[in-house]
Amino acid sequence: MLFVNDQYYTLDDLERQYSVFENIPYLRNCQNRRLAVCMPDAFQWLALCLFVRKKGGSIVPIHPSVPKDGAIRMANLAGSHVLLFENIYSPIHLSDQINPREGVLVQMSSGTTGAPKCIERTWDSIETELESYVSVLPVEQHTTSIVACPVTHSYGLICGVFACIRRGAEPVILTNMNPKYVLKKLKDHPKHILYGSPALLHTLTSLNRGDKRFDAVMTSGTLMPSGWLEALKKVSNRVLQQYGCSEAGCVAIHPDVNDTCEMGNPLPHLKVEAGSMEQPGEIIIHDSEKTIYTKDLGYIKNGVLSFLARMDDTINVAGLNVYPQEVEDVLMAEPRILEAVVYKKVHPLSGERVCAQYISSQPIEEQELREWCRDYLAPYQVPMEFIQVEKIEKLPNGKISRKRLGEGVLA
Incomplete structure (x- = not known):
């Protein structure tokens, strides 16, 4: 049925887990x-998710690295009745209030602001997404999905694991994220799609x-720098x-990306609007x-959706828009720069300015x-401030908050 690292689990293993769950009244x-x-056993988590989905209940996945107090806070924020922390046998009771909307997957989304937000999706809507x-x-x-990302998030859970099972293939879920180990698993499964x-x-x-x-x-998740994409290809x-x-879950897929901004064609079950080039x-x-x-x-353009930036991250310099990714690509083309992020700071009199942090060798x-920037960018795109x-x-979700980086006033 599926692998978790080097351990293989069969349908019989899944049925045995279901039998255990059936003997616990609250499950x-x-x-x-x-x-x-919030539990470290990835197979038990997935079995529980499938079981609750089958029963028509609701589930709130919390990354297993979250400490107990943090998990309780997130569970309460999501309106949970019970928190299963580390195991299924010592539930933490939180509420008896019946929620009007159940039979949902609840995702905790922080976007770029860091403020937690609960997103509810019905199991039916997830079924529609999977089919599409x-x-x-x-x-x-029968291509193997190697899922090297959290299966508590929709990218790993729905697109990585559930979609692979729906295709009739056996996913490989990696919780050991040592890069050399990941490379070994790719070698073990030569016909793969790596998430x-x-x-x-x-x-x-x-x-x-x-x-x-x-x-x-x-x-997925954030734009890949152009230099990284070129090397990966x-x-x-x-x-x-x-x-x-x-x-909405997955919205668009590009089958063979050459431009990091191009996200591909929207999935058939969705209608997507955006501007023009x-x-x-x-x-x-x-x-x-x-x-x-x-x-x-x-x-x-020509049916292909392109993403430029979060609207909040776009930098307006004297009426001209600067998209952080364009500036980051130029910075990272400098041979000594290993990583860069571009964000805005606001001057109280002259408005928004382009700023950059970078890691260099x-x-x-x-x-x-x-x-270097002046050779490749318009004057209004060149950062006013460079910080090594x-x-x-x-x-915590691995994304960069440009808003946080830019907090404060440019002197």
């Missing part, structure tokens, strides 16, 4: 209950030696990219239940960076 009668789950996703995913039916973050894929690319090639690679048979949001606009998603305003800026004079750091601050 057996979970139809009108909302269960928050599998119908357009350009891989052979990972841009940072992990870049690390794997850097460690890849000789003529070994990745089969298919899926990236050299060692991969195909690089795919998907775009989505917590409210000349005048980008907010990406708006329509499904059968609702309209979702993403606060992402993009455009559609050796010191770089600010004037050198400024001249040892580490770029990230949120």
